[in-house]
Amino acid sequence: MTNDSKKQTLFEKIWNDHLVNASDGSNQSQVPDILYIDLHLIHEVTSPQAFSGLRDRGLVVRRPDRTVATVDHAIPTRSSKNGRLEFADALCRKQIAQLEDNARQFGIKAFGHEDHQNGIVHVVGPELGFTHPGMTIVCGDSHTSTHGAFGALAFGIGTSEVEHVLATQCLLQYKPRTFEVRIEGKRNPGVTAKDIILSLMNRIGVNGGTGYVIEYRGSVIRDLSMEERMTICNMSIEAGARAGMIAPDETTFSYLAGKPYTPKGEQWEKAMQNWRNLSSDDGAVFDRSVTVDISDLEPMITFGTNPGMGIPVTGRIPDPDDSVDINQKNALKKSLEYMGLNAGEKISGHPIDAVFIGSCTNGRISDLRAAASILRNRKIADGVRVLVVPGSQQVKREAEAEGLDQVFINAGAEWREPGCSMCIAMNGDQIETGQYAVSTSNRNFEGRQGKGGRTFLASPLTAAASAIAGCVTDVRMYMEA
Numbered sequence: 199m200t201n202d203s204k205k206q207t208l209f210e211k212i213w214n215d216h217l218v219n220a221s222d223g224s225n226q227s228q229v230p231d232i233l234y235i236d237l238h239l240i241h242e243v244t245s246p247q248a249f250s251g252l253r254d255r256g257l258v259v260r261r262p263d264r265t266v267a268t269v270d271h272a273i274p275t276r277s278s279k280n281g282r283l284e285f286a287d288a289l290c291r292k293q294i295a296q297l298e299d300n301a302r303q304f305g306i307k308a309f310g311h312e313d314h315q316n317g318i319v320h321v322v323g324p325e326l327g328f329t330h331p332g333m334t335i336v337c338g339d340s341h342t343s344t345h346g347a348f349g350a351l352a353f354g355i356g357t358s359e360v361e362h363v364l365a366t367q368c369l370l371q372y373k374p375r376t377f378e379v380r381i382e383g384k385r386n387p388g389v390t391a392k393d394i395i396l397s398l399m400n401r402i403g404v405n406g407g408t409g410y411v412i413e414y415r416g417s418v419i420r421d422l423s424m425e426e427r428m429t430i431c432n433m434s435i436e437a438g439a440r441a442g443m444i445a446p447d448e449t450t451f452s453y454l455a456g457k458p459y460t461p462k463g464e465q466w467e468k469a470m471q472n473w474r475n476l477s478s479d480d481g482a483v484f485d486r487s488v489t490v491d492i493s494d495l496e497p498m499i500t501f502g503t504n505p506g507m508g509i510p511v512t513g514r515i516p517d518p519d520d521s522v523d524i525n526q527k528n529a530l531k532k533s534l535e536y537m538g539l540n541a542g543e544k545i546s547g548h549p550i551d552a553v554f555i556g557s558c559t560n561g562r563i564s565d566l567r568a569a570a571s572i573l574r575n576r577k578i579a580d581g582v583r584v585l586v587v588p589g590s591q592q593v594k595r596e597a598e599a600e601g602l603d604q605v606f607i608n609a610g611a612e613w614r615e616p617g618c619s620m621c622i623a624m625n626g627d628q629i630e631t632g633q634y635a636v637s638t639s640n641r642n643f644e645g646r647q648g649k650g651g652r653t654f655l656a657s658p659l660t661a662a663a664s665a666i667a668g669c670v671t672d673v674r675m676y677m678e679a
């Protein structure tokens with residue numbers, strides 16, 4: 199089937215609108231296109247070498263006004279006795295100091311370690327209104343796909359590309375293919391956006407999206423809040439996709455209205471006129487399409503060492519011997535060994551040592567509210583360490599204004615300063631070898647939350663319920679009928 203040239207997908211509209219130079223136009227072209235980048239987000243881990251490169255070549259940042267930096271990965275989440283943040287080690291301190299120095303030297307807006315608006319880059323961008331529909335957005339971070347929830351084309355880049363974008367505000371890219379994922383049906387109680395994306399991951403696999411930009415569509419997506427949409431788009435990269443996106447609608451516009459960095463007055467009206475055209479045309483053709491009905495979906499949890507290894511929380515650990523594919527069989531076997539789990543056993547009831555509630559997947563205010571709804575007036579099981587880490591300073595302030603911090607503290611959890619924290623364990627927040635954590639983050643790779651640590655990925659609801667029970671738990675047991 200050939201695509202009617204007038205009918206375009208959302209992805210094609212944004213791509214074409216940002217072409218500085220087009221190659222021969224085919225998906226398999228050997229020559230990359232050159233794209234203009236509207237917003238370049240920066241954090242401390244992937245930017246130091248890029249700035250050194252600029253310095254070595256005597257270059258400046260082409261558009262400092264389109265570049266925004268924040269600190270997140272290395273930032274400590276605990277204050278020492280004198281109230282200052284306590285860096286885990288010299289490297290963390292250095293990374294943060296370098297980011298702040300580079301931003302100062304190159305004239306870039308930065309939310310440094312003492313700034314009241316800092317936080318995880320993918321939480322800060324949307325909440326302050328830097329992220330707009332129709333933009334091309336890049337960051338030296340794979341979960342940049344989060345921003346696609348606004349109908350932007352947003353993806354992660356490597357450090358040498360960070361340098362390139364800093365210097366030119368452009369990027370060389372091969373055009374990805376388009377993948378339509380329709381989510382339909384009725385959402386059951388206890389089923390969150392996280393469960394939807396974990397079940398999709400399980401269905402299409404960690405390479406299912408490779409080479410594609412996914413556009414999420416369908417009635418379930420339309421009914422999701424912006425924060426839920428961000429959770430879905432955030433994990434697109436875990437399915438191998440270049441990006442994930444959702445066409446903007448009234449939900450998007452009302453989220454963005456009045457944010458500090460969104461257009462105001464006449465400019466807002468003008469922007470809205472453009473944004474309203476940002477959807478895939480009726481009859482536009484995608485390279486691949488999948489429709490998922492979530493009417494039977496239950497809360498999900500991962501048991502293995504990639505995010506595609508998920509099962510319903512009521513399910514049993516799969517048996518590697520049931521896999522026909524030898525690679526899959528071996529991967530499963532290796533995962534179960536690392537995780538210390540046995541084929542056929544029930545996942546619910548498995549003891550845990552820690553719970554992490556936070557990250558750019560599930561560290562927003564609605565995630566904290568969800569966790570608090572389960573933890574309110576309850577106590578965390580003895581011996582389970584629970585870290586609640588808001589995704590940004592703003593999320594922290596909002597949570598405290600609602601008294602959520604007290605709900606967490608009364609339940610026995612640690613209420614921390616914002617940052618990536620135990621999602622990646624770069625800042626010293628980690629679990630010990632052999633320990634099990636239920637985590638609301640997006641990656642369960644070997645050692646992700648600390649050397650030898652084992653991660654079960656789940657929603658904030660499931661994480662909170664598991665914290666109370668001291669083991670992997672079906673949150674529906676704790677929900678009002």
Ligand SMILES: CC(C)[C@H](C(=O)O)[C@@H](O)C(=O)O
Pocket residue numbers: 243244271338339340341354622
């Ligand atoms: C440190 C950074 C490069 C990395 C990423 O690209 O995603 C991190 O954010 C992660 O989640 O693994």
Ligand code: SF4
Pocket residue numbers: 270271318319320339341557558559617618621622639640
């Ligand atoms: S919260 Fe986790 S996934 Fe998100 S940017 Fe930080 S380390 Fe990466």
